[in-house]
Amino acid sequence: MHLLVIGGSDGGISAALRARELDPDVEVTVVLADAYPNFSICGIPYYVAGDVTDWRDLAHRNRVDIESLGIELLTDTTVRNLDTGAHRVSGTGPGGTEVVIRYDRLVVATGAVPTRPPIGGLDRLGSADGVHLLHTMADAHAVMDTLGRRDVSSAVVVGAGYIGVEMAEALTTRGITVSQWEVLPEVLPTLDPELGRLVAAELGAHGVRVETATRVTGIGRAGRMDARGGALAVRGTRTVSGEDVEERADLVLVVTGVVPDVALAAGAGIAVTAGGAIAVDRSMATSAPDVFAAGDCVVTHHVLVGETYLPLGTTAHKQGRVAGENALGGDRRFAGSLGTQVVKVFDVVAARTGLRDHEATAAGFRPRTTASAADDHKAYYPGARPVHVRTTGDEVTGRLLGVQMVGAIPTAVAKRIDTAATAIFCGLRVDQLGDLDLSYTPPLGSPWDVLQAAAHSWATPTGGAPRSP
Numbered sequence: 001m002h003l004l005v006i007g008g009s010d011g012g013i014s015a016a017l018r019a020r021e022l023d024p025d026v027e028v029t030v031v032l033a034d035a036y037p038n039f040s041i042c043g044i045p046y047y048v049a050g051d052v053t054d055w056r057d058l059a060h061r062n063r064v065d066i067e068s069l070g071i072e073l074l075t076d077t078t079v080r081n082l083d084t085g086a087h088r089v090s091g092t093g094p095g096g097t098e099v100v101i102r103y104d105r106l107v108v109a110t111g112a113v114p115t116r117p118p119i120g121g122l123d124r125l126g127s128a129d130g131v132h133l134l135h136t137m138a139d140a141h142a143v144m145d146t147l148g149r150r151d152v153s154s155a156v157v158v159g160a161g162y163i164g165v166e167m168a169e170a171l172t173t174r175g176i177t178v179s180q181w182e183v184l185p186e187v188l189p190t191l192d193p194e195l196g197r198l199v200a201a202e203l204g205a206h207g208v209r210v211e212t213a214t215r216v217t218g219i220g221r222a223g224r225m226d227a228r229g230g231a232l233a234v235r236g237t238r239t240v241s242g243e244d245v246e247e248r249a250d251l252v253l254v255v256t257g258v259v260p261d262v263a264l265a266a267g268a269g270i271a272v273t274a275g276g277a278i279a280v281d282r283s284m285a286t287s288a289p290d291v292f293a294a295g296d297c298v299v300t301h302h303v304l305v306g307e308t309y310l311p312l313g314t315t316a317h318k319q320g321r322v323a324g325e326n327a328l329g330g331d332r333r334f335a336g337s338l339g340t341q342v343v344k345v346f347d348v349v350a351a352r353t354g355l356r357d358h359e360a361t362a363a364g365f366r367p368r369t370t371a372s373a374a375d376d377h378k379a380y381y382p383g384a385r386p387v388h389v390r391t392t393g394d395e396v397t398g399r400l401l402g403v404q405m406v407g408a409i410p411t412a413v414a415k416r417i418d419t420a421a422t423a424i425f426c427g428l429r430v431d432q433l434g435d436l437d438l439s440y441t442p443p444l445g446s447p448w449d450v451l452q453a454a455a456h457s458w459a460t461p462t463g464g465a466p467r468s469p
């Protein structure tokens, strides 16, 4: 049995590791287009910020770790053709060598590629000009090269999704003056704007100029540097007023999302969904015999809405593990995602799980969303801070559908969103959140946890979350 995995990041390596774990005799080969197997690209912002000083430390496992498990790694090898009938791939290896590999079972984990929004000039400018996309370790090296080579004192980050805000923080930490441009009305648009505003305030408090509701229309060389500084000119139009805006910067980072990388699979005739991702069932099987797929290249099965697309590292790991097991004949099912995510932005943490109100409506629920805020621990113990919560439940069944939160770092937002994710996953009603036996000690919590206070205010929207005894 030869298991071939195309892709050496979260999805692919997870598949290979699971196969190796289950069967020490199976031959496992991982082919990846770049030189960075099993790197945590999620850590790139912290390398750029300087929190992680050596990029090699971003590896979940290094090459030696992986090869010592008996997994063959073919780095710098790009698969260009897939023949599912002949069970064979071909491509280009280091130095342009031709590579042909046969397989018994295949896992496709080619991930995603960053979107290139229709911004004038973006196609003509690249990292040599200080204009960057950010998805791979090579992209991270290119950003660091610009930071080292040029005297970068200003940057524009185009996009205020979670990667955009992480990078705004990273560049600010390096002493760079950052502007963050976002076409939608608020930063972190995966949250309700009421919470996005808290994140925008945090960015502003740390000197990031937030330019929301502004569509970037062009990036160009600014010509002669002048007092305003910056060799690049970023131009945009405010979506409400129609006013044009322009800003100079030494570095421009375009981080506006990703699209699944399906060229190889689609070229081989493997079914792709209308949304453009590889179609897989819950076993991660594709439409082609003996071919499985996992990670950012596939559709995401969502616990509440069915098929969607939610490219996240946590999900890629889980899907890869399922794909690796089933490629060896297993019968594992991907249990489904809730799109649970958390992001640190300077001193606050923002998180969400499940659905927001409009997403729940689109999925056929009758949602109601309430806002609440409660201290993370008893106010008499020093350092208590509010956690802002938005809770979405179904009016018909009372089922908990989604929770969003923003709070300061010590308020354990990640722990609380994970509790909410567990509750949604298990199909709990909002009122059942209040029944959970959650931990309590005054320096860390309250008899009614933040989440339970939120549940109470959902159940009694007119007011009274019970007061702590």
Ligand SMILES: Cc1cc2nc3c(=O)[nH]c(=O)nc-3n(C[C@H](O)[C@H](O)[C@H](O)COP(=O)(O)OP(=O)(O)OC[C@H]3O[C@@H](n4cnc5c(N)ncnc54)[C@H](O)[C@@H]3O)c2cc1C
Pocket (backbone or CB within 6 Å): 006, 007, 008, 009, 010, 011, 012, 031, 032, 033, 034, 041, 042, 043, 044, 045, 077, 078, 079, 080, 109, 110, 111, 112, 113, 134, 135, 136, 163, 261, 264, 294, 295, 296, 297, 311, 312, 313, 314, 315, 316
């Ligand atoms: C800056 C940043 C921060 C992030 N932070 C988080 C976070 O905090 N939490 C979270 O859950 N997610 C985060 N993510 C998202 C997460 O990193 C991705 O969801 C995850 O990496 C997807 O893994 P993957 O294996 O599907 O694909 P990718 O990581 O995209 O890897 C694709 C792999 O396929 C290889 N490949 C592609 N085409 C070919 C080919 N034709 N031949 C050979 N090899 C090929 C590539 O070389 C690569 O090894 C972040 C992403 C970025 C960029």
